Amino acid sequence: MKVAIIGGTGFVGSYIVDALLDAGHEPHVLVRSGSEGKLRRASECKVTKGDLGSPDAVDAVVAGCDAVIYNVGILREFPRDGITFEALQYRGAETAAEAAQRAGIPRFLLMSANGIDSAETPYQTTKLQAEAMIRESGLDYTIFRPSVIFGDPRGTMEFATQLYQDMVRMPMPAVGFHTGLSPAHGEVLMSPVHVRDVADAFVNALADESTIGQSYVLGGPEVVSWPEMLRRIAAAVGKKKLILPMPIGFMKLGAALFDWLSFFPVTRDQLTMLADGNTAEPDALAALIKREPAEFSPENLSYLAG
Numbered sequence: 001m002k003v004a005i006i007g008g009t010g011f012v013g014s015y016i017v018d019a020l021l022d023a024g025h026e027p028h029v030l031v032r033s034g035s036e037g038k039l040r041r042a043s044e045c046k047v048t049k050g051d052l053g054s055p056d057a058v059d060a061v062v063a064g065c066d067a068v069i070y071n072v073g074i075l076r077e078f079p080r081d082g083i084t085f086e087a088l089q090y091r092g093a094e095t096a097a098e099a100a101q102r103a104g105i106p107r108f109l110l111m112s113a114n115g116i117d118s119a120e121t122p123y124q125t126t127k128l129q130a131e132a133m134i135r136e137s138g139l140d141y142t143i144f145r146p147s148v149i150f151g152d153p154r155g156t157m158e159f160a161t162q163l164y165q166d167m168v169r170m171p172m173p174a175v176g177f178h179t180g181l182s183p184a185h186g187e188v189l190m191s192p193v194h195v196r197d198v199a200d201a202f203v204n205a206l207a208d209e210s211t212i213g214q215s216y217v218l219g220g221p222e223v224v225s226w227p228e229m230l231r232r233i234a235a236a237v238g239k240k241k242l243i244l245p246m247p248i249g250f251m252k253l254g255a256a257l258f259d260w261l262s263f264f265p266v267t268r269d270q271l272t273m274l275a276d277g278n279t280a281e282p283d284a285l286a287a288l289i290k291r292e293p294a295e296f297s298p299e300n301l302s303y304l305a306g
Helices: 011-022 055-062 085-103 122-135 159-168 195-206 226-236 248-258 268-276 283-289
Strands: 002-006 026-031 046-049 067-070 107-111 140-146 174-178 214-218 243-247
Touching: 002 011, 002 055, 011 026, 011 195, 026 055, 046 055, 055 085, 067 085, 085 107, 085 122, 107 122, 107 195, 122 140, 140 195, 159 174, 159 226, 174 226, 195 214, 195 283, 214 283, 226 243
Parallel strands: 002 026, 002 067, 026 046, 067 107, 107 140, 140 214, 174 243
Antiparallel strands: none
């Protein structure tokens, strides 16, 4: 199958490209000028240079394909550079869907995110807008909503690596977020899911007609608290880490002053979503990939030690 993938050079996208190739598919990848070196196994892919701001480039990458995967998302905006939630998470998906319609490609897989239903932030709102758009498009869609994704970032950035760099690696104590006034109230809980499991869910869904018109929440095999995630990351690199509890509300005060600076580790919106939690049952993912999802364990986090 020829599969156009928009968002194939980033963390999750690189694993989706690998999974497509390993399953015998032919990825057609849209690559921004100057990002050619980010595409792994480029010689095995058909590469179209361009970006989402060029409908002609999007038309070119989907031409002749049997399916389209839209896997574009950002964690923070940089409006001066044209990097906004509106442009990339909603308008870009709309551009890709319209290109699929013009090309007569019925199959469309959309990367969304778990924990967005409250629509409290622009990140959540634009993800929901993209979902609503694709449901109304008439395409044979499948939507994926993963919890936080971990795995070897291979030169990019991902959840566990960022926690390691921002909290575990540093000499000061790590911060154990909670939403209540004390750690015993309002634990921050997540269901970390391995990137290879997410990539395999995408690829397995391509040929499975039962996934058409469905949305899947993808979670790992267990619900893990924020302090426990920090402890497992520390164990993966052979460290023990002192973790000091902190209400998310206090951190929001700092973010209100400094989150406009690119070096500040979190934004107010990210803290809002963190407080909402991000948990999921593993059953849907296990059924899609036909195996037990990988655990958020020190063994599966061993890439951090490298």
